[in-house]
Amino acid sequence: MKDINILAIETSCDDTSASVLRNNIVYSNIIANQDVHRDYGGVVPELASRAHQQHIIPVVKKALDIAKINKKQLDAIAFTRGPGLLGSLLVGMSFAKSMAMSLKIPIIEVDHLIAHIFALFLDEPNKINVKPKFPFLVLIISGGHTKIAIIKDYLDIEYIGDTIDDAAGETFDKAAKILGLHYPGGPVIDKYAKPGNKTQFSFSKPNVPNYDYSFSGLKTSILYFVRDQLKLNPGFVKENLNDLCASIQKTITDILIHKLDKVVKDTKINQIGIVGGVSANSFLRKEMQKYSSENNVDVYFPDMKFTTDNAAMIGMVGYLKYQKKMFSDYDIAPYST
Ligand code: KG4
Ligand code: ZN
Numbered sequence: 001m002k003d004i005n006i007l008a009i010e011t012s013c014d015d016t017s018a019s020v021l022r023n024n025i026v027y028s029n030i031i032a033n034q035d036v037h038r039d040y041g042g043v044v045p046e047l048a049s050r051a052h053q054q055h056i057i058p059v060v061k062k063a064l065d066i067a068k069i070n071k072k073q074l075d076a077i078a079f080t081r082g083p084g085l086l087g088s089l090l091v092g093m094s095f096a097k098s099m100a101m102s103l104k105i106p107i108i109e110v111d112h113l114i115a116h117i118f119a120l121f122l123d124e125p126n127k128i129n130v131k132p133k134f135p136f137l138v139l140i141i142s143g144g145h146t147k148i149a150i151i152k153d154y155l156d157i158e159y160i161g162d163t164i165d166d167a168a169g170e171t172f173d174k175a176a177k178i179l180g181l182h183y184p185g186g187p188v189i190d191k192y193a194k195p196g197n198k199t200q201f202s203f204s205k206p207n208v209p210n211y212d213y214s215f216s217g218l219k220t221s222i223l224y225f226v227r228d229q230l231k232l233n234p235g236f237v238k239e240n241l242n243d244l245c246a247s248i249q250k251t252i253t254d255i256l257i258h259k260l261d262k263v264v265k266d267t268k269i270n271q272i273g274i275v276g277g278v279s280a281n282s283f284l285r286k287e288m289q290k291y292s293s294e295n296n297v298d299v300y301f302p303d304m305k306f307t308t309d310n311a312a313m314i315g316m317v318g319y320l321k322y323q324k325k326m327f328s329d330y331d332i333a334p335y336s337t
Contacts, residue, residue, distance in 0.1 A: 001323070003022050004022070005073050005075050006077070006108075006315045006318045007020055007076075008021065008110075009080070011079075011084075011092030011093075012083070013048065013144075014037055015031050016031070016059050017029070017031040017314075019315050020064060020066075020315070021319060023319055024319055025122075025125060026123070027067035027068075028064075028067040038182045038183055041183050043183075052091035056091055071099075074103060076107065076108050076318060076322050076327070078318025079096035080093075080314055081093065081111065081328075081332065083111075084334070086334055086336050090334055097330055108317075108321045111317070115313040115316065115317045116140050116142065117140065119302035119303075119312070122312055132272075133271055134153050134271075135150055138272070139260055139273070140275055141256065142169050142276035145276065151273070162212055163213040164212050164213070168215060169276070172278065173185040175222050179244060184277075186278055186280070186281060189249055190282055190283070193242065193246040193249045194242075194246075197246060197247075198246040198283075200243035200246070201240075206255065211262065215252070249281065250283065253284045253287050261291070264297060270297040271298050272292075272299050274300070277307060279301055280304060
């Protein structure tokens, strides 16, 4: 089959990203972050779509320039159709449609969660990554989702577990807000946790049946604990920030691995992918490496730069769909969930 050049666009939340791939190889992956949300403890949808409109043209231009690909060489444009913020998705999708129409090439809609999974299959010109073998289990942990799935083949996915309330990333973000740290909370907690004592404080863990997760009890437990301690000592958070971050990070990681272990034991699948923004967490990565050697399973993480939202992963699914001629109609609308 001939080489396929794909331009991919991702605007589902607060990052505007464009990427150029030749087959599964990433030639550029440009991400414009939106600092406007930092002080709000979460993403403000109206500010996000406005920022996407400002960023989309320069970001796409830069992705093409860095990849040294002329737009006339593109075979298709892939974009995130959902899930995400509708106003944000609309910006990337409308841009993809009009650019593809003018170039007379197909458009390919991509599901954001599926893209996180297939980030495991991305390569770079000088970096070929080791990939999981089918079937493999995947834990998708992002700001909006916490799911477990069995990946039977390319694009053949069976979801078997989900969170019944908050997502893992959302829990990092909310915990950070309680501690007075800025959004997004995951990377900040990861950083402050490094010198901390992870067994200094303990928080409640859920007891949810099947392969599902729950994080709202943990969030409440952190909130009440911090509130009570602050009444006794207004300097409590400041004086214990490292230990608090390390203990919260350990609790979230323990919850994630505990359920995953149940799935591994039940399904006897020994290949595991961990994907989505929270898979960037350094403690989780370390614990999963330990789990891997103790349980004789292979664990795969996407390259760091493909863990949080990026267009390269959208391009990867675009490439897989292109091979199956799974193109989209121009009249489709985005979906939020
Ligand atoms: O996949 P992603 O970029 O966006 C969504 O699809 O939601 O994930 C964003 C989430 C945020 O909640 C952020 O706090 C979390 O990923 N995150 C982390 C780390 N880096 C990003 N959580 C824990 N540790 C990190 N190092
Ligand atoms: Zn994401």
